[in-house]
Amino acid sequence: MLENVIDIGNAAQGFFIKSDRFKTTHISYNFYLPVDKEKVASFALLPFILTTCGREYPDFSKLNFKLNKLYSANLFASAEKVGDYQLLKMGISVLDDKYALDGEELVTRAAELLNSLIFDPLAENGEFSKSDLEREKRKAIEHIRSELAEKRLYARKRLIEEMFKGDAFGVPKCGTEEQVAAITPAGLFGAWQEMLSRAYLRVNVISASLPANVFENVKERLSGIERSSAAAVTKSIPLKPIYAAKRVEEKMDVAQGKLVMGFSVLPGDDERDSAKLAVMCDMFGGGPYSRLFTNVREKMSLCYYCSSTVDKRKGFIMVDSGVEAENAQKAEYEILRQLDVMKNGQFGDFEFEASKKSIINALKGYGDHQDTLDNWWTFKCDSDTPVSPEEYAEYVSAVQKDAVVQIAKTVKLNTVYALMPKGAD
Amino acid sequence: MDKKVFESDIGESYILATLDNGLKVYICEMPQFTSAYAVFGTKYGSIDTAFSLNGGQPVAVPEGIAHFLEHKLFESEEGDAFSKYAETGAMANAFTSFDRTCYLFSCSDRFEENLDILLSFVQSPYFTEETVKKEQGIIGQEIRMYDDSPSWRVLFNMLGAMYINHPVKIDIAGTVDSIAKINSDLLYECYNTFYNPSNMFVCIAGNVDARAVLKKIEAAVADRGANEITRGGIGEPESVVKNYVEQAFPVLTPIFCFGYKQKIGSPFRRLKSKICVELLLEIICGESSPLYKRLMDEGLINDEFDFEYFTGRDYAAAIFSGESENPARVADEIKKEIANIREHGFDKKLFSAVKCAAYGDALRRFNSVEMTAMQLTECAVCDYDLFEQIKLLKTVSYDDVLKRTDIFDDDLSVLSVIKPQEG
Numbered sequence: 001m002l003e004n005v006i007d008i009g010n011a012a013q014g015f016f017i018k019s020d021r022f023k024t025t026h027i028s029y030n031f032y033l034p035v036d037k038e039k040v041a042s043f044a045l046l047p048f049i050l051t052t053c054g055r056e057y058p059d060f061s062k063l064n065f066k067l068n069k070l071y072s073a074n075l076f077a078s079a080e081k082v083g084d085y086q087l088l089k090m091g092i093s094v095l096d097d098k099y100a101l102d103g104e105e106l107v108t109r110a111a112e113l114l115n116s117l118i119f120d121p122l123a124e125n126g127e128f129s130k131s132d133l134e135r136e137k138r139k140a141i142e143h144i145r146s147e148l149a150e151k152r153l154y155a156r157k158r159l160i161e162e163m164f165k166g167d168a169f170g171v172p173k174c175g176t177e178e179q180v181a182a183i184t185p186a187g188l189f190g191a192w193q194e195m196l197s198r199a200y201l202r203v204n205v206i207s208a209s210l211p212a213n214v215f216e217n218v219k220e221r222l223s224g225i226e227r228s229s230a231a232a233v234t235k236s237i238p239l240k241p242i243y244a245a246k247r248v249e250e251k252m253d254v255a256q257g258k259l260v261m262g263f264s265v266l267p268g269d270d271e272r273d274s275a276k277l278a279v280m281c282d283m284f285g286g287g288p289y290s291r292l293f294t295n296v297r298e299k300m301s302l303c304y305y306c307s308s309t310v311d312k313r314k315g316f317i318m319v320d321s322g323v324e325a326e327n328a329q330k331a332e333y334e335i336l337r338q339l340d341v342m343k344n345g346q347f348g349d350f351e352f353e354a355s356k357k358s359i360i361n362a363l364k365g366y367g368d369h370q371d372t373l374d375n376w377w378t379f380k381c382d383s384d385t386p387v388s389p390e391e392y393a394e395y396v397s398a399v400q401k402d403a404v405v406q407i408a409k410t411v412k413l414n415t416v417y418a419l420m421p422k423g424a425d
Numbered sequence: 426m427d428k429k430v431f432e433s434d435i436g437e438s439y440i441l442a443t444l445d446n447g448l449k450v451y452i453c454e455m456p457q458f459t460s461a462y463a464v465f466g467t468k469y470g471s472i473d474t475a476f477s478l479n480g481g482q483p484v485a486v487p488e489g490i491a492h493f494l495e496h497k498l499f500e501s502e503e504g505d506a507f508s509k510y511a512e513t514g515a516m517a518n519a520f521t522s523f524d525r526t527c528y529l530f531s532c533s534d535r536f537e538e539n540l541d542i543l544l545s546f547v548q549s550p551y552f553t554e555e556t557v558k559k560e561q562g563i564i565g566q567e568i569r570m571y572d573d574s575p576s577w578r579v580l581f582n583m584l585g586a587m588y589i590n591h592p593v594k595i596d597i598a599g600t601v602d603s604i605a606k607i608n609s610d611l612l613y614e615c616y617n618t619f620y621n622p623s624n625m626f627v628c629i630a631g632n633v634d635a636r637a638v639l640k641k642i643e644a645a646v647a648d649r650g651a652n653e654i655t656r657g658g659i660g661e662p663e664s665v666v667k668n669y670v671e672q673a674f675p676v677l678t679p680i681f682c683f684g685y686k687q688k689i690g691s692p693f694r695r696l697k698s699k700i701c702v703e704l705l706l707e708i709i710c711g712e713s714s715p716l717y718k719r720l721m722d723e724g725l726i727n728d729e730f731d732f733e734y735f736t737g738r739d740y741a742a743a744i745f746s747g748e749s750e751n752p753a754r755v756a757d758e759i760k761k762e763i764a765n766i767r768e769h770g771f772d773k774k775l776f777s778a779v780k781c782a783a784y785g786d787a788l789r790r791f792n793s794v795e796m797t798a799m800q801l802t803e804c805a806v807c808d809y810d811l812f813e814q815i816k817l818l819k820t821v822s823y824d825d826v827l828k829r830t831d832i833f834d835d836d837l838s839v840l841s842v843i844k845p846q847e848g
C-alpha cells in the first residue's frame with residue numbers, strides 16, 4: 001500500500017491510497033466544519049439530501065436506477081462529530097472497469113456522478129426543493145426517534161449531553177428533532193453554500209490506480225468558490241477534569257437498566273501518546289481479556305455487557321454497561337475499583353500483552369477494508385504527523401506498562417448516567 | 426480425502442475438500458490481503474429441538490439449547506478459549522442462528538496457531554452443573570436485553586403469528602424458563618449428536634496456504650464415526666396462526682415486519698429459485714422501483730425500509746420491514762404491487778438494472794475476507810457452489826423471475842407492528 005498526498009489548493013487536499021486488494025474504487029469527499037450548535041442540524045442534513053437527488057438526477061428512483069446500472073455503485077453519506085468539528089462525508093464505491101460485462105467506464109462515470117450531486121444540487125432561486133427537504137427532514141426526525149427507542153444508544157447519547165453541557169460537542173450529531181423541523185429550503189441552501197465556502201475538504205481515493213482527473217475535477221469545481229475563510233483542521237479542546245462527579249438518573253419502562261459512566265483523561269500531544277491511551281483503555285474495558293469483561297461480567301456476573309471506549313480528541317472514556325437494577329450500585333463500585341487497579345499498576349502481564357496484540361492485530365487488518373482505511377485517514381485530519389495503521393501498530397508495540405499507569409492516573413470520573421426500570425429503587 | 430477446485434472468471438477460486446471423517450473444508454486463498462478469517466461450524470441451530478440419533482428414540486430438548494451450547498464450548502478445563510486467543514491477538518467470536526452454530530476468528534498473523542485453538546476448543550466440550558448454572562444467569566441477562574429491543578421483538582412476534590409448529594418461531598436464545606431446564610447431560614447429548622465432523626464444516630478465506638491448512642485440519646479433527654441424524658418431523662400446516670399481531674413498546678414511531686409465509690416443497694430452496702425471489706423483491710420494492718418511490722413520497726417509509734428472503738430448513742418467507750406511521754397502508758401497497766406485477770409483469774429495463782446490480786453486489790463480496798468466508802459458510806450449509814450465483818445472474822430470464830410471484834399468498838401473510846405506548 002502506498003499513500004500519496006496531493007495539494008489541491010483552496011484549503012483542499014487529495015489523498016490517494018494505492019491498493020490492489022479490492023474489486024472496487026472508493027472515493028470520499030470529507031467536509032470539516034467547526035461544530036456550531038445552531039447549525040448542526042442543517043449541516044447534518046446536507047450529505048443525505050445531496051446523495052438522494054441532484055439537478056442531473058432530480059428523482060431518487062432515477063438516481064437509484066443509474067446506480068444499479070453502474071453495477072450497484074454504492075453512494076454513502078454520514079454526518080459525525082470528530083472532536084470540535086462536524087464531518088460531512090459523501091462518497092461512492094464502484095466496481096472497477098475491468099469487471100464490467102460490456103466494457104463500461106464505471107469509475108469515471110461514478111466519480112462524475114458524485115461531483116455532480118455535491119456541487120450541482122437540485123435547487124432554484126437560492127432554495128432547495130421543498131418536497132425533497134420535507135422528505136429528508138421526516139427521515140431525519142424518524143431516525144432521531146428510533147435512536148431514542150434503542151436504549152443502549154440513548155443512554156450513551158444522554159451521557160455525552162450531560163458531560164459536555166456548555167460545549168458544542170454536547171449537541172447530538174444530527175441536532176435535535178426541533179432543530180431539524182425548523183430547517184427551511186433557503187436555510188439549507190445557505191448551509192450548502194457555507195459548507196462549500198468554509199469547510200476544509202479532504203478527498204480520499206482508495207483504488208488499484210488513480211482514476212483520471214479525479215483531483216483536477218475537484219480543483220475545477222472549487223475554483224469558482226470564495227474559500228478564503230476555509231482553514232485546515234486543528235486540535236480539539238479536551239474535557240476538563242472536575243472535582244465532584246455529576247449523577248443523572250432516569251426511569252423508563254425497560255426490562256434491563258443501563259449504566260454509563262464518563263471519565264476525563266489527558267489525551268497527550270501526539271500519535272505516540274494516542275497509542276498509550278489506546279492500550280490503557282483497551283486493557284480497562286476493550287476485549288474479553290480486559291479488566292471490566294473478566295471481572296465485572298465474567299467473575300461477578302454483574303452485567304451482560306460492560307466495555308469502555310475512548311475519544312482521543314475530546315479526552316474522555318465512556319464505560320457502557322447493561323445491568324439489572326439491583327446490581328447497578330455493585331457494578332458501579334466494581335468499575336471504579338477496576339480503574340483503581342489500573343492506576344495502581346496492579347494488573348498482570350497477561351492483559352497488558354493481550355491488549356497490545358489485539359490492537360496490533362486489528363490495525364494490521366485495516367488495509368483489508370476500504371471504508372476502514374477511508375475512516376482512518378479521515379480521522380487523522382487534525383494530526384500534525386499522521387501515521388498509517390502499520391506505523392501506529394509499531395507505536396502500540398512500543399508502549400510500556402509504566403506509560404499505561406501514568407495515563408490511568410489522569411482518568412477522573414466526570415458523570416454517571418443511569419437509566420433504570422420504573423419501580424426500581 | 427476428496428478434493429475439488431472451483432474456478433471463476435473474476436480472478437478467484439476455492440478448494441472444497443471432503444475429509445474421510447465427513448468434514449467439509451472450504452478454502453479460498455486471497456494472498457493480496459493481510460488477514461484471514463476462519464469459521465468452524467455445525468449444521469445445528471435453534472430449530473433443532475427434536476431429533477434422533479442413529480435410529481434411536483426421538484429426543485426433545487429445551488428451546489435455546491444450541492445457543493447455550495455455543496456459550497459453553499468456549500470453556501474448557503484449562504480455561505476459556507478467549508484467553509488462548511488473547512495470547513495471539515486474534516479476534517474471536519461465535520454465533521448461533523436458526524440452522525447453524527459457527528465459531529470464528531480473524532487475524533493478521535499467526536493463522537495456524539489460531540486455527541489450532543479453534544479446532545481444539547470446539548472439539549473439547551466441558552460442562553459441569555456449576556458452570557451450567559452460572560451460564561443460565563448470563564444468558565438470562567442476554568434474553569432480557571433482547572426483550573427490550575423493538576427490532577428483535579417485531580420479527581419474533583411475526584414469526585410467532587406465522588408458524589404454528591415450526592421452531593423457527595422461537596427466540597434463538599430460548600426463554601428464561603426453557604434454559605432453566607438445561608443440564609450438562611442434555612448438553613453432552615446435543616454435542617455428541619451434532620458436533621460430529623460429518624455434520625460440520627470449516628470455511629477459510631484470506632492470506633493462507635491452503636495445502637498447509639488442509640494438512641493441519643486433517644490431523645486435528647478426529648474421526649468419530651459417522652452419525653445418522655434424523656431431525657424431528659415438523660408437520661407445519663399450510664396456514665398461519667393469525668394475520669396481524671401488535672405489541673406496545675416505548676417507541677415513538679411504529680415499526681413493522683410484514684411477511685409472506687411460503688408453502689414448503691423441499692427442505693431447502695434451490696439456488697436459482699432463491700436468486701429469482703431476491704431479484705423479484707428488488708423489482709417489487711427495491712430503491713429503483715415505482716413502489717419504493719410512491720411509499721417514500723407519501724411519507725410511509727424511510728431509509729430503515731428493508732426486505733429479505735428468509736429461508737432455511739423447512740421454512741421460507743419473504744419479509745418486508747421498516748418504520749412507518751401507517752404499517753397497514755405499507756402492507757396493503759405491497760399486496761397491491763404484487764397483484765399488479767402478477768397480472769401485468771414488470772418493466773424490462775428495471776429487470777436488467779437490478780440484475781446488473783446483483784452481479785455487482787456478488788463481486789463486491791470478494792472485497793472482504795470475512796464476507797468470502799461467510800459466503801462459503803452458506804455454501805456449506807446449503808450445498809451451493811460459490812460461483813454458481815454469479816453464473817446464474819448472467820442467465821436468469823424475465824420469465825424465471827415473474828414465475829416466482831407464486832410464493833405470495835395474501836392468506837399466508839402476517840403483519841407485525843410495534844406501536845408506541847399510550848400516554
